Amino acid sequence: MFSADRLIRTEISTLIGLMIQGEMDWRMPPPHVVQEQMDLTDALLKELHQTFLPSIPGAIAELAKAPDKGLEPLGRGEFLREAIFYGGESAYSFQYRDFAPIKYAADDSWLDANRGFSIFDARTIAQAIGRLQQDKLMNTVAHMATIPPERWCILHGYTFSVEEVAAASGIAEPTVEAVLNAFALAPGEKNGSSEKIVGGFGLRQFAK
Numbered sequence: 028m029f030s031a032d033r034l035i036r037t038e039i040s041t042l043i044g045l046m047i048q049g050e051m052d053w054r055m056p057p058p059h060v061v062q063e064q065m066d067l068t069d070a071l072l073k074e075l076h077q078t079f080l081p082s083i084p085g086a087i088a089e090l091a092k093a094p095d096k097g098l099e100p101l102g103r104g105e106f107l108r109e110a111i112f113y114g115g116e117s118a119y120s121f122q123y124r125d126f127a128p129i130k131y132a133a134d135d136s137w138l139d140a141n142r143g144f145s146i147f148d149a150r151t152i153a154q155a156i157g158r159l160q161q162d163k164l165m166n167t168v169a170h171m172a173t174i175p176p177e178r179w180c181i182l183h184g185y186t187f188s189v190e191e192v193a194a195a196s197g198i199a200e201p202t203v204e205a206v207l208n209a210f211a212l213a214p215g216e217k218n219g220s221s222e223k224i225v226g227g228f229g230l231r232q233f234a235k
Contacts, residue, residue, distance in 0.1 A: 037112055038072055048217060055180050079109035124153050143205035148198055152206045155196035159187055 034042075056064075131138070131146040139145050144152075167184035189207065193200045 032069075034072075035113065036116065041075075042068065042072075047212060053182075055178075055182075058177050058179075076109075076113070079112055081105040081109070124150055124157075142209055144202050144209075148202050149206050149209075152192060152196050152198060152203055155192055155198075156187065159191060159195045160185065163187065 127150050128146050135145050135147075138149075163186075164181075164184035167181060171179045171181075189200050189204045192198075192207070193203045196203065
């Protein structure tokens with residue numbers, strides 16, 4: 028859990044943001060291609076990390092030129108960006124979820140009128156998706172143990188339908204779809220800039 032090789036949310040969001048700049052291809056690649064993609068992604072993320080690190084020699088050289096100004100690392104963006112991007116979460120995921128009804132209670136009427144759901148609906152649906160995804164991932168991993176490695180695919184564990192979420196949450200399908208659409212990328216929509224960060228529930232597909 029505390030390995031330096033473990034991806035964090037900001038890294039995953041960056042990868043998703045870059046991925047949706049191009050065309051989505053849902054065909055399953057052969058195992059050697061998956062491994063090549065994983066190795067290249069890991070190398071690129073390590074390279075990205077290096078770009079966040081400040082130039083200590085440069086800062087010391089600057090200090091030598093103007094010692095009266097001081098280094099003041101906490102006031103310089105180049106010293107802060109690495110800590111900000113790779114810093115720990117400010118709260119647990121369930122805290123964001125459970126405090127949402129309190130935080131957005133004043134916006135409830137606007138959400139209902141303009142988005143078709145209340146913040147309480149959104150909280151309940153998010154909770155149901157969490158339980159549903161946990162079960163589907165466990166079943167997917169168990170199924171992978173019974174098939175050849177070249178057929179392994181974890182995508183099914185992250186795929187769900189409106190009907191499945193409605194059944195798991197006890198909320199009507201139109202409301203579930205309204206919540207999902209508020210956090211999902213519309214078909215054909217692209218991330219036009221690498222500066223955008225993807226949030227929400229992440230990518231999904233409606234199962235046919």
